[in-house]
Amino acid sequence: MSTGVRRRMGVEERRQQLIGVALDLFSRRSPDEVSIDEIATAAGISRPLVYHYFPGKLSLYEAALKRASEDLASRFTEPHEGPLGARLLRVMRRYFDFVDDHGPGFSALMRGGPAVSADGIGTKEHVSATHALIDSVRQAAYEQMLAHLGVAEASPRLELVVRSWISLAESTALLWLDGRRVPRAELEVQLVHDFAALAAVSAAQDADMAALLRTMVADEPADGPFAELIGRLIALGS
Numbered sequence: 676m677s678t679g680v681r682r683r684m685g686v687e688e689r690r691q692q693l694i695g696v697a698l699d700l701f702s703r704r705s706p707d708e709v710s711i712d713e714i715a716t717a718a719g720i721s722r723p724l725v726y727h728y729f730p731g732k733l734s735l736y737e738a739a740l741k742r743a744s745e746d747l748a749s750r751f752t753e754p755h756e757g758p759l760g761a762r763l764l765r766v767m768r769r770y771f772d773f774v775d776d777h778g779p780g781f782s783a784l785m786r787g788g789p790a791v792s793a794d795g796i797g798t799k800e801h802v803s804a805t806h807a808l809i810d811s812v813r814q815a816a817y818e819q820m821l822a823h824l825g826v827a828e829a830s831p832r833l834e835l836v837v838r839s840w841i842s843l844a845e846s847t848a849l850l851w852l853d854g855r856r857v858p859r860a861e862l863e864v865q866l867v868h869d870f871a872a873l874a875a876v877s878a879a880q881d882a883d884m885a886a887l888l889r890t891m892v893a894d895e896p897a898d899g900p901f902a903e904l905i906g907r908l909i910a911l912g913s
Contacts, residue, residue, distance in 0.1 A: 690728050690738075693718055698739040702777035706736050737804055743780055744808040747773050748815035755823060759891050760867055760900040762823060767844070767863040774848045775859070782852060784809060785845055816841050824887065832881050836873045843869055868904040 684692065696718045700709045711732055715722045729735040750769040753762050774781050784805065820837045821829055829837065844866055851862055871891070878885040895901045 686728070689720075693725065693728055693735060694738045694742055697735050698742055698777075698780065701736065701739050701783070702743075702780035704779055706732070706783060739780075740784055740805060740808055743777060743784060744812050747781075747784075748812045751816045751819035753819070753823065755825075758895050758899050758901075759823060760871070760895055760902075763867045763870060764863060764900050767866050770844065771848065771851075771859055771863055774852065778852050782849060784812075785849060813838070813841055824891070826887070830881075830883055832877045832884050833887065836870075836877050836884075840866075840870045840873055864900055864903075867900045871901050871904055 693714065697709070697714050700714060700717060709732075711725055712722055714732075714735065715725045718725070725735070729738070747770075750773055751766055753766050755762075817834075817837055820841070821827070821833075824833075826833065847862055847866060851857060851859065874884065874888050874891065878888040892901050892905075
């Protein structure tokens with residue numbers, strides 16, 4: 676028969692629990708709307724105990740943002756096997772899983788955090804830290820994309836293509852959150868098409884990009900997203 680006695684958590688285990696609780700709350704509402712009391716209640720502990728592990732809501736918010744940024748960056752990790760188009764589509768599905776699950780938190784992260792509050796959230800120091808997290812996500816995504824392309828060091832044109840596409844994915848996700856007026860699945864495919872389109876435009880100007888584009892589509896199956904884009908473009912011209 677259960678006694679109902681709770682297991683005592685270690686310091687790091689409790690910190691991680693609080694970060695998870697805070698991330699869940701910050702993901703659903705603006706950080707300014709979430710109180711320490713609410714975090715404590717959700718974690719099943721007292722308000723003073725929250726302050727035992729974190730100096731205040733700002734430090735807890737930054738810890739939650741750090742975990743969120745690491746999670747988001749991991750969405751670009753994908754085995755380098757099979758057609759590139761299919762790999763990118765799986766990446767976009769995981770990316771939008773995150774956006775879907777952490778809407779307000781994703782917006783706060785990508786827009787640099789909320790306005791200044793009594794908790795210190797939105798101060799110059801906080802915004803600087805948030806921007807550093809955003810940059811780390813973008814850099815991780817950039818490096819993963821180069822790995823998918825089999826490129827150790829990007830040419831200036833390829834860097835422009837990849838970084839432009841990452842920015843496009845961010846802005847598309849933010850716009851989608853504002854009303855979700857376009858079906859998510861369509862946007863996921865569209866972003867894969869967008870990458871191919873950006874690469875194709877650059878390939879028209881540069882021989883090295885043209886060679887890379889040929890490699891990208893060499894093993895693309897007839898039902899893959901890159902082949903689908905080519906078929907739709909041909910149909911438009913007929």
